Amino acid sequence: MNDYNFAYLDEQTKRMIRRALLKAVAIPGYQVPFASREMPMPYGWGTGGVQVTAACLTPEDVLKVIDQGADDTTNAVSIRKFFQRTAGVATTEHTGEATLIQTRHRIPETTLHEGQILVYQVPIPEPLRFLEPRETETRKMHALEDYGLMHVKLYEDIARHGVIATAYAYPVKVEGRYVMDPSPIPKFDNPKLSDSAALQLFGAGREQRIYALPPYTTVVSLDFEDYPFEPTKADHACALCGSAESYLDEVIMDDAGGRMFVCSDTDYCATRRAEQDKSSAKI
Amino acid sequence: MYVAVKGGERAIENAHAFLAEDRRGDPAVPELSVAQIREQMALAVNRVMAEGSLYDPDLAALAIKQARGDLIEAIFLIRAYRTTLPRFGSSKPLDTGAMACHRRISATFKDAPGGQVLGPTFDYTHRLLDFKLMAEGEAPVAPVAEPRREPTPHITEFLNKDGMIEEEAQSDAMPPDLTREPLELPADRALRLQSITRGDEGFILGMAYSTQRGYARNHAFVAELRIGTCSVEMEIPELGFAVEIGEVTLTECETVNQFKGSKTEPAQFTRGYGLVFGQTERKAIAMALVDRALRWKELGEDNSGAPAQDEEFVLYHADNIQATGFLEHIKLPHYVDFQSELELVRKLRAGVPEALREAAE
Amino acid sequence: MTPLLQVRGLTKRYGARIGCADVSFDLWPGEVMGIVGESGSGKSTLLNCLAGHLAPDAGRVIFDTRADGSRDTVTMPEPERRMLGRTDWAFVHQNPRDGLRMGVSAGGNVGERLMAVGARNYGGIRATALDWLGRVEIAADRVDDRPSSFSGGMQQRLQIARNLVTGPRLVFMDEPTGGLDVSVQARLLDLLRGLVRRMGLSAIIVTHDLAVVRLLADRLMVMKSGLVVESGLTDQVLDDPQHAYTQLLVSSVLQV
């Protein structure tokens, strides 16, 4: 693939994306339209994230790609391979070592530090989409800060189910202004959006939108005073590393429906286990 | 002891190898060449060029071969390749009036200058399987007519002369470019036409058909359908004049639609327009109908709430590469979001008294 | 005292056709103004221009805002006008489907305006919604039902509750009793009269039904072909109409 430019996209396109990124960083939570290109992977498989990553990568970067928190899920492998081939950058599975992390559906458990960039793949960037299908309407609602409908949805959830029945892609308000879709991360991850030392960039390729949270941006999950937001997870500890703090995947073990719970963040889990092995070896 | 699933990389490589083997099929059967596809699957090649937005029959044929005949997959390959191509400039507007037509028909006038030319059409074939094609044989030779020297005038021009049809607004403005700028609404007609011409043939056909069945009926006559080659000219700044850089085959459809008018404005027919790469007749006709339906606002018609009148609905859902990607992405892992929903439903169920839960099951 | 609303020279055309032309009047706090006239006389056009749903071609609509005093709502920026629409103003549509969210529960419909202006306590929102359902005579056990399961009269009462819950200072109503059968109309009118009196609401009510204005309006404007042909105190206009058209209107009603 040497016939392609560094990180696949041509420099013109990267410049166009960087302009959109700058605008997005300047107006946190605002969805900036951009002329998404056709990428050699399907729409809906991370083309937005891939374009943002391509526009941000430098040859010195160390890249980590995760899907569902894991480095070894097929789509993560495929995207990492794409950048190894087209950009030749170093890659890592360690959250702390990466300068740029592209993710689908998770925020790593390990706290991010300054200088890191977290790129999210976003399927539907519009938090109001399933309340109002028309883009022309939702853009107006954002412009006029007309967000009553968003809380009506939460009200309806409580009236019907007794709780806010949104488990992932839980809507947030950014710096008291824009309501934003954090991409389909579990709501367990929402608190990590706020006040992060890292730059968070969101790319929606098919929907042609980019948005951003600059470092240390205040991000609040929508809720009611008497029904506060709760970042929930399975009520277990990881069966492999024992962590009671991390988000867990449920794995079905046998035909009888036996199940166990393990960390969704594979790097976090592996690192903890390595440390446990080391300390037990010492003993 | 549970061990987390590993080896995504090897699984992918093996899947690719399996795919390559299956693509070839039985090795005892001779392999298809790209040239064979280009020459003998020409209408598939045309569709891939049209919806891939790249006029290159060889690459389209290659894409069809690589995609094992899955045309949407082939279109996808072409689109992804197209993204990487540098843009040197844009051509001068094509003059379809100067088209060398090998098919040209009108449903509105029995005869007109240039005549009715059926050309290579399926139209009057009886759709009976031709078992002779199972055997290989010599290509039949068709009779040849003297080619027409002078340009074939557009039928709508005759109507235009009497003011019987709305005047097409002339503009030298640079049209917006769907592939370079994000689609923002409301879209002007040029942008809508760009979107429809590369839109999925099946989707555009369905939309057009719905107008015929009464969902925003616009009563279309095919004033003219022409298929043929047009030369492409490009202004070369260093030379200071335009040179011909090639030739493309196009299908153009102009429809004469439902007239408008009032006490103060004389009645006039309106227009729909379709222009598509290659011999792509169904698509061009459908395009003209959908174009016409989307023009309701500028023509002062009522919005009847029909899908084909809804610009946002049509333009946002016409692209099969966007559609298939998003559709198929639901087979990707969603463990994490599913897990969060699983926890939620468990919690909701825990809140419902046992008796009610059993009744519901 | 300043008028709540000062309208000057308000004109709206649809192409060559006149919607309403050169309408001027003042509305004082606590006053209910009726606009009557036959179908097509321009009543809805006028009301929609006043409420910011339609942009007039000429004229001014000066509203005495809580925060900044007198403001021309025709020229104010869209976000501010929308804010007025969710706070100081209310709009009751003739067809409740246009004014309700049919897929949202009755409680959610009433709560929306509260949430739009920042209410964030579910219990409080629900209590207020229940209180308002009671005031418009909808049983508390319907709070979680969707309006699609309500009768036409109930839907209209729900729409009124949804509009009045934030204590607007000016209510626009377009044929609020139209489309309801007579006994349901009477009950709704009774309810409206009670609410208007108790809350001291200012309102502009458009109707072609003189019985409605007789019951609710302090003052009347009579419209014909987009123009106001007569105005005055309700009883005066109805009992002693001056303009020939008003006379016709009154007599035709009396014959019914």
Ligand SMILES: Nc1ncnc2c1ncn2[C@@H]1O[C@H](COP(=O)(O)OP(=O)(O)O)[C@@H](O)[C@H]1O
């Ligand atoms: N959207 C519109 N386009 C064109 N003409 C309209 C429109 N709405 C109303 N009109 C015309 O404006 C006039 C006033 O209509 P309207 O305000 O609806 O009257 P009313 O509410 O008194 O029945 C009528 O002649 C009507 O036909």
Ligand SMILES: [Mg+2]
């Ligand atoms: Mg009306």
